[in-house]
Amino acid sequence: MEKKTPMLEVLRRIIQEVNGARNLEAALATMVRRIRKAMRTDVCSFYLFDPEIDRLVLMETIGLRSQAVGRVSLEVGEGLVGLVAKREEPLNLENAQSHPQFLYFEATGEERYSSFLGVPIIHQRRMLGVLVVQQSDKRRFDEEDEAFLVTMAAQLAGVLAHALATGGLNRPSMPGGQARFIGVAASPGMAIGEAVVTAAPADLNSVPDLIPTDVEYEIARLREAIGRVQNEIRAAGERLASRISAQELALFDVYQQMLGEAALSQEVEKRIREGQWAPGALADVVRRHVQYLERVDDNYLRERAADVRDLGRRVLAHLQEASPQTPAVYPDSTILVGDEISVAMLGEVPREKLAGLVSVRGSSTSHVAILARAMGIPTVLGMVDLPLPRLGGNRVVLDGHRGRLFVRPTPELESHYQSLIDEERALMEVLEHEQDLPSRTPDGHDMPLMVNTGLAVDTVASLKSRIGGVGLYRTEVPFMITERFPGEQEQTRLYRDQLESFDPLPVVMRTLDIGGDKDLPYFPIEEANPFLGWRGIRVTLDHPEVLMVQLRAMLRASQGLDNLQVLLPMVTNVEEVDDALRLLDRAILELGEEGVPVNRPPVGVMLEVPATLYQLDALACRVDFFSVGSNDLTQYLLAVDRNNPRVADLYDACHPAVLSAMTRLAEDTRRLDMPTSVCGEMAGDPAGALLLMGMGFDALSMNAPSLPRVRAAIRRVSLDGARELVTETLRLDSPAEVRRHLAERLRGWDLGHLLPPSD
Ligand code: PEP
Ligand code: MG
Helix, strand or coil: CCCCCCHHHHHHHHHHHHHHCCCHHHHHHHHHHHHHHHHCCCEEEEEEEECCCCEEEEEEEECCCHHHCCCCEEECCCHHHHHHHHHCCCEEECCHHHCCCCCCCHHHCHHHCCEEEEEEEEECCEEEEEEEEEECCCCCCCHHHHHHHHHHHHHHHHHHHHHHHHCCCCCCCCCCCCEEEECEEEECCEEEEEEEEECCCCCHHHCCCCCCCCHHHHHHHHHHHHHHHHHHHHHHHHHHCCCCCHHHHHHHHHHHHHHCHHHHHHHHHHHHHCCCCHHHHHHHHHHHHHHHHHHCCCHHHHHHHHHHHHHHHHHHHHHHHCCCCCCCCCCCCEEEEECCCCHHHHHHCCHHHEEEEEECCCCCCCHHHHHHHHHCCCEEECCCCCCHHHHCCCEEEEECCCCEEEECCCHHHHHHHHHHHHHHHHHHHHHHCCCCCCCECCCCCECCEEEEECCCCHHHHCCHHHCCCEEEEECHHHHHHCCCCCCHHHHHHHHHHHHHHHCCCCEEEECCCCECCECECCECCCCCCHHHCCCCHHHHHHCHHHHHHHHHHHHHHHCCCCCEEEEECCCCCHHHHHHHHHHHHHHHHHHHHCCCCCCCCCEEEEECCHHHHHCHHHHHCCCCEEEECHHHHHHHHHCCCCCCHHHHHHCCCCCHHHHHHHHHHHHHHHHCCCCEEECCHHHHCHHHHHHHHHHCCCEEEECHHHHHHHHHHHHHCCHHHHHHHHHHHHCCCCHHHHHHHHHHHHHHCCCHHHCCCCC
């Protein structure tokens, strides 16, 4: 190892270079050179595993003959490199030729090298390739060498996986062919259509990188946008001239100068010529300036950072007006793709043209996912490796059941999906016929079905005859669409709409459940562990002014209807319930004094923090009903972030521990004679719903699009059958076994068509 520079520093520099490079192929070339130098060896090579041809291909080398690059390849298990890949562990040999697995490739000229150190590159359990150093003298690479290369490979793995997924590095066998991306399944269903890449309006941080098709056009529209902002600033300066000081007015000149040809615009043009479209180039340049200004030790200059950001936003707004990224006419089957998709963006595409949603960020419970499910739009979020710059205009297949996106699908794949889509549509038509029939089992047990809402009511009001009420109205959803906390009157109107639409059916309104991943744009909560932090009732009790307004609005809205029920989210301690009830009573009293007499509505607690499962008696004497939030209960019981794509495979409401906790819970609430429903996603899954019925819950609340499948399952399985299903699954040890068993039993009941399509 180089003695002067510490290992960590060398590592950091190499990774920085690899990360910063536009082109990963060039970065790999630099990387092998740097590693060779740092380790003072003769050879450093990188072999990429190509699953299409099931071989390791020499992709980059310094020391071996360069003609061998792309030509020499080995099977996994073949030669020393293949052995490293197969065993997935480092191999350190002083005399490589004497190893029984040694294989000589004439093209490489590697016969001269005797020592060999190879380490596998592994990302999320997948072997991506092998990194090798070789030396002609008999050198035993020491522990520090091995540690260095292993660390290098571990760091490289993420970068490499990203580059492979995003097309930054082509696998030898598939340039420009079908590509598959995996994310978190957020709303079921499948769609075939055209990818339309979208960015949030005038948000410099969410502008995607795009390669311009016409550089001159990009420069022309940049100049036009800057010209418009200059005019705006001039006009604003003139309007204010008589009202502000000369010093303040001088700022407007500074703005004009910043926008002038010498500063921003020239730099942005240069960036466009380097291969960025105008919004991306603008965002890059503004970000660089802002970062620089924020770091300098001068108050005046630091303040200018905000100005530069603001000017950047203004120019961006004009660019986006004319942006080809928000087409005036959306394709018939638009698959909307973005870094992050906001509710507003969702509203821009006409519903009949919106076939699917995909985003890099977000998760199955982010608010877009909740809306998408309510609207029945297939959605996959958390697709971290998505190549946004290259996606627009491509044909794609979206699989919202399994969380997949296929770009440029092969004809075979497309027709396979087309037939799955046709089958699903045919099934929904068949199921539609029984939607007005009761959700009653063949042995006469009625299982009330309710809906989860949050959006405008029109989508669900038509369901009134088919449901027992609204089991969960997520009040945070309308709060997310506004630009500030809606006032009491505004909330009263919103809630009145809900209550009237479903009257006389009960509507369970949950008090604001923000925090976790549900942020309000005007009330950001920054925390290291948001799901374990300031969330739900913890926030609203700290802000009684917000909770009081909400409770008053709910009560006001219920006047004369009396179908309101109030639900408290994220309860952990009984004091929280006591405090909330005190506020509720105060709201009732206040309204009475104001001449608005209202009845006290039934109040419920969400059982979603595991602690509540052990305090049921204490909670039961305080409230009128329970509602189980199986989404959060699963997350907290399993210690798996429900939004983290890396652990999405571990998040499963059918984990035996969750099922066993839920069974106990159902028994306990029965003993306490507390009406208890389930409103998490589990209730909307046919197999999950059967289990919950078998456990003995009183009602199931789900997204409206889940109703047909769940009703179909309930109408075909007896209560005894469902109870047996619970007993059988409780004997199983792993989520996979449970899923397998549920699928088998559903097929046995001739309900295989209700299962999500499998591979
Ligand atoms: C739940 O946690 O199961 C639930 C229904 O609430 P939310 O998904 O809004 O957290
Ligand atoms: Mg919850």
